[in-house]
Amino acid sequence: MSGLVAPFSVPFMGRALAELLLLAVVCGPVSVLVFLRRIAFVADALTHTVFPGVVIGFLVAGWTGIAGGALVAALLTAVALTVLTRWGRLSDDTTVAVLLTAMFSLGVVLVSRQHSYTSDLTAFLFGRLLTVTPAQLAQTAVLAAIVLTGLAVTARPLILRAFDPIAAATAGYRLTLLDLGLNTAVALVVVAAVQAVGTILVIALLIVPAATARLLTDRLTAMAVIATAVTGLAAYLGLLASWTASVRYGLRLTSAAAVVLTLVACYVLALLAAHLRRRPHPPAATVTR
Amino acid sequence: MSWLLQDTFGRALVQAVAVGVLTGLVGVHVVLRRLSFFTMTMAHATFPGVVAASVLGINIYLGGVVAGVLTAAAVAALARTRGQEATAATGVILSAGFALGVALVATQNGFSRDLSAFLVGSILTVTTENLVVTVVLLAVTAVALAVGGRHLLYVGFDPAGARAAGYRVRLLDLALLLLVDLVVVAIVPAVGTILALALIVAPAAAARAWTDRLAPMTALAATLGAGSAAAGLWLSRLWDVAAGGSISLTAATVLLGSLAAHRLRDGFRTIFLTAP
Numbered sequence A: 001m002s003g004l005v006a007p008f009s010v011p012f013m014g015r016a017l018a019e020l021l022l023l024a025v026v027c028g029p030v031s032v033l034v035f036l037r038r039i040a041f042v043a044d045a046l047t048h049t050v051f052p053g054v055v056i057g058f059l060v061a062g063w064t065g066i067a068g069g070a071l072v073a074a075l076l077t078a079v080a081l082t083v084l085t086r087w088g089r090l091s092d093d094t095t096v097a098v099l100l101t102a103m104f105s106l107g108v109v110l111v112s113r114q115h116s117y118t119s120d121l122t123a124f125l126f127g128r129l130l131t132v133t134p135a136q137l138a139q140t141a142v143l144a145a146i147v148l149t150g151l152a153v154t155a156r157p158l159i160l161r162a163f164d165p166i167a168a169a170t171a172g173y174r175l176t177l178l179d180l181g182l183n184t185a186v187a188l189v190v191v192a193a194v195q196a197v198g199t200i201l202v203i204a205l206l207i208v209p210a211a212t213a214r215l216l217t218d219r220l221t222a223m224a225v226i227a228t229a230v231t232g233l234a235a236y237l238g239l240l241a242s243w244t245a246s247v248r249y250g251l252r253l254t255s256a257a258a259v260v261l262t263l264v265a266c267y268v269l270a271l272l273a274a275h276l277r278r279r280p281h282p283p284a285a286t287v288t289r
Numbered sequence B: 001m002s003w004l005l006q007d008t009f010g011r012a013l014v015q016a017v018a019v020g021v022l023t024g025l026v027g028v029h030v031v032l033r034r035l036s037f038f039t040m041t042m043a044h045a046t047f048p049g050v051v052a053a054s055v056l057g058i059n060i061y062l063g064g065v066v067a068g069v070l071t072a073a074a075v076a077a078l079a080r081t082r083g084q085e086a087t088a089a090t091g092v093i094l095s096a097g098f099a100l101g102v103a104l105v106a107t108q109n110g111f112s113r114d115l116s117a118f119l120v121g122s123i124l125t126v127t128t129e130n131l132v133v134t135v136v137l138l139a140v141t142a143v144a145l146a147v148g149g150r151h152l153l154y155v156g157f158d159p160a161g162a163r164a165a166g167y168r169v170r171l172l173d174l175a176l177l178l179l180v181d182l183v184v185v186a187i188v189p190a191v192g193t194i195l196a197l198a199l200i201v202a203p204a205a206a207a208r209a210w211t212d213r214l215a216p217m218t219a220l221a222a223t224l225g226a227g228s229a230a231a232g233l234w235l236s237r238l239w240d241v242a243a244g245g246s247i248s249l250t251a252a253t254v255l256l257g258s259l260a261a262h263r264l265r266d267g268f269r270t271i272f273l274t275a276p
Helices: A002-009 A011-037 A040-087 A092-111 A117-126 A134-163 A165-170 A175-216 A220-249 A255-278 A282-288 B002-006 B008-032 B036-056 B060-079 B086-106 B111-120 B128-157 B159-164 B169-191 B193-210 B214-239 B243-274
Strands: none
Touching: A002 A011, A002 A220, A011 A040, A011 A134, A011 A175, A011 A220, A040 A092, A040 A175, A040 B036, A040 B086, A092 B036, A092 B193, A092 B243, A134 A165, A134 A175, A165 A175, A175 A220, A175 A255, A175 B086, A220 A255, A255 B086, B008 B036, B008 B128, B008 B169, B008 B193, B008 B214, B036 B060, B036 B086, B036 B169, B036 B193, B060 B086, B060 B169, B128 B159, B128 B169, B128 B214, B159 B169, B169 B193, B193 B214, B193 B243, B214 B243
16 A cells, blocks of 8 residues: 555655646646647647747746746747637648647757757656646646636636537627637646646647546536546556656656556546447437436 | 768758658648648657667668558547547547657657657758658659549548549548658658648648649649758758758748738739729
8 A cells, every 4th residue: 555655755756746636627627628629739739839938938037937938939829829710711720730830840940059959858848747846836726726717717608619609609709719718728738737747748638638538428517527537547647657667667667658648548448438338238328318 | 963962961952852842742632631630640649659660670660650550540440439529539649649659768768869859850860761761752652642632632522422423432531641641651750740740731731822723732832842841951051050940930931921922912803803
């Protein structure tokens, strides 16, 4: 039993778990909206487009400038994506792809003028999950609170817009503003998470939890709760696996990758569960509901 | 030609132009069929295959192709599961593939350099093998699209009509996905994922702004792709910045220019046509 709890009494492991649990709370509902609006690619793009902001922030103000730079870049992306997709002519996915590659390349070009080129990029990809500072934890908590409050206020119109944009427009909601709002929420989550946990983990946290939850339930609230629970579970198990592999067996299992792979394993299990649940009596299942 | 291949910059230039033409050809179909996210996923999900192949000592292209075929199959299968639409399924595969690749790379030595190379490529250290693979695939793709391009277009725009006309729609869709897969696998080792996506999408989207017809669009996309690649490489040498980044920024600039030109042209047309 102590093997399951003891690793987290080490301060850096405890902080890593705390950071991930905070992110789980906010990523549950956000990932559900990302899933409903089918903007997984936008989420992926945002994790890349904050990169030039990170670089410029670092160049201007050192380590303290990173969060600010990322925030500015993320908000700019959210606005640019909303405006460009509304502007027409280019299809959504083309706009996203071009914005993603252009912004990321800007970051790469800026970084390539510096000395520690590869190590900077790697830190950005992986984050520094095991060196999360209390200050970063506080920062994540603040951003999470902002995002959750925003979602709590706008959840209804956002869901309506996801299911029936025409009805939402008829009800008097401004679709552009709603899109901008959701893109901004995703952008804030990315900013809150990227420095601590890196891009690979952020993409996974924004997409996989809701996809997993969707396999287990049809109800939205339940989806958000399950998404959060699955993320929390995967965070715990992934960190534990990474710790055990490194300490006991001397295998280098990167913590961020371990958490993502655990999350994906949960998805596969949910997939199997969904298949098993429906297989025995396919017609009966629809009748009893 | 051989003098060009002696010099590092010359080799990079040849590779960049070949990649630019290749991505332009395929990019037209990626843009018309809205496969950008799939392309991005392909680039990430072939990563573990490449790493595993290099760990096991197999040809890395083989590993990439196998992983790519698995990815295409997995996306197609997941997208048909109840409640899982294509975007989410693609996203899950992307995260899984990326994380698996990173986990595999991290068990090896010197991994941060490999990872950066995977993302932004290292076109200046392109090998003869890279060059040969790119050129051969370019020839294969050109032939395949010359023969089947119009059919692909028909199936893309009107699947029901194509099916009624006797096309095997699923097969053609799969063929297109495999073609994207092959292109991604061939060029990612040399140019990296981000640049691969940039060169596939941006020149084709720029060509789309100038014309609505497939043949001119394809020719223009290939030209713009090759031009962006060459110009980007030259600018990167001029200003001493990362080659991959510089090329994809050039491609994005070309796209912005094309869109602006299109707007202007439309504007002029409206002025002249509505003038009394």
